[in-house]
Amino acid sequence: MNTTGIQVESRTERLIAVRDFVSEAARAFGFGDEDISKIALAVDEACTNVIKHAYRSDPTKIIHVNVSGGNGTFEVVIRDEGVRFNPTQVLPPDMKEYLTHFRRGGLGVYLMKSLMDRVEYSISPGKSNELRLTKYLPR
Amino acid sequence: MSEFKIGQREVENVNILELKGYLDAHTAPKLEEAFQNLLKSQRFRxxxxxxxxxxxxxxxLGVFMAFIEDVRNGKGDIKLTNMSPKVYNVFDxxxxxxxYEIFKDEQEAVTRFFDRAK
Structure with a gap:
């Protein structure tokens, strides 16, 4: 599978287009409905974080979402040029404590890590942030 | 875009919110507004x-978190019903x-409010 991608403005109304794009690519790669839903949700959470935190709700900014796959490994790379935010450094919340204190927010990172097999973050030389979400095709 | 809609009605003094479509960062403010309106008029069930x-x-999910404390302080509750397995998995x-109490059907959840009151 070649790399394909979509670029969207940093606006929450574009999340649906990102989910549709990633779902279609995941289906073409061979995932079933359950995994497709997980991948789409993880990518939604990643893009929501970019919109709110990296780009601080500036709708003129652009989010790049690229998917690639081979050897049973499906990767989605979400790239932005906003403020650095490393979700892999967010500690897993103690969910019981979290829920009993009615906290809000920060659930997205936890979800991403639960839904995908690997979540990696890097800063490339051009000063863009890259979040790489990986899921393996079930054997 | 109308990818998310909320229907509202009342059954035995319990306020029913019917959610339809896609609830994400774009549409969550609509649900937030619906909860705010219920709380403003002291409707906590x-x-x-x-x-x-x-x-x-x-x-x-964050919207449910944001209001549950106020709702329970008002002696009410937010109960959830009729979830598809896909949606339930995310909650789970x-x-x-x-x-949250999660029920298979709406009537069960409505009845539960009166079980408690007895």
């Missing part, structure tokens, strides 16, 4: 029927069944 809810992300992944 709330059932959220998720039968036609196709999708939820953490932004949607985050441990929400520990905090």
């Amino acid at each position: 709330i059932v959220v029927n998720c039968r036609d809810l196709s999708y939820i992300s953490s932004a949607g 992944l985050l441990g929400f069944p520990l905090l």
Whole structure:
């Protein structure tokens, strides 16, 4: 599978287009409905974080979402040029404590890590942030 | 775009919110507004029927978190019903069944308010 991608403005109304794009690519790669839903949700959470935190709700900014796959490994790379935010450094919340204190927010990172097999973050030389979400095709 | 809609009605003094479509960071403010309006008019017995809810992300889950404390302080509750397995999985992944009562159907949830009152 070649790399394909979509670029969207940093606006929450574009999340649906990102989910549709990633779902279609995941289906073409061979995932079933359950995994497709997980991948789409993880990518939604990643893009929501970019919109709110990296780009601080500036709708003129652009989010790049690229998917690639081979050897049973499906990767989605979400790239932005906003403020650095490393979700892999967010500690897993103690969910019981979290829920009993009615906290809000920060659930997205936890979800991403639960839904995908690997979540990696890097800063490339051009000063863009890259979040790489990986899921393996079930054997 | 109308990818998310909320229907509202009352059954035996319980406020039913019917969610339809996709609940994400874009549409979550609509649900927030619906809860705010209920709380403003002191309506704390709330059932959220998720039968036609196709999708939820953490932004949607966050709305339930934001209001549950105020609702319970008002001697009410937010009960959830009719979730598809896909939507339930997301709630379950985050441990929400520990905090919210989730029912298979709406009437069960409505009745539950009166069980408690006895």
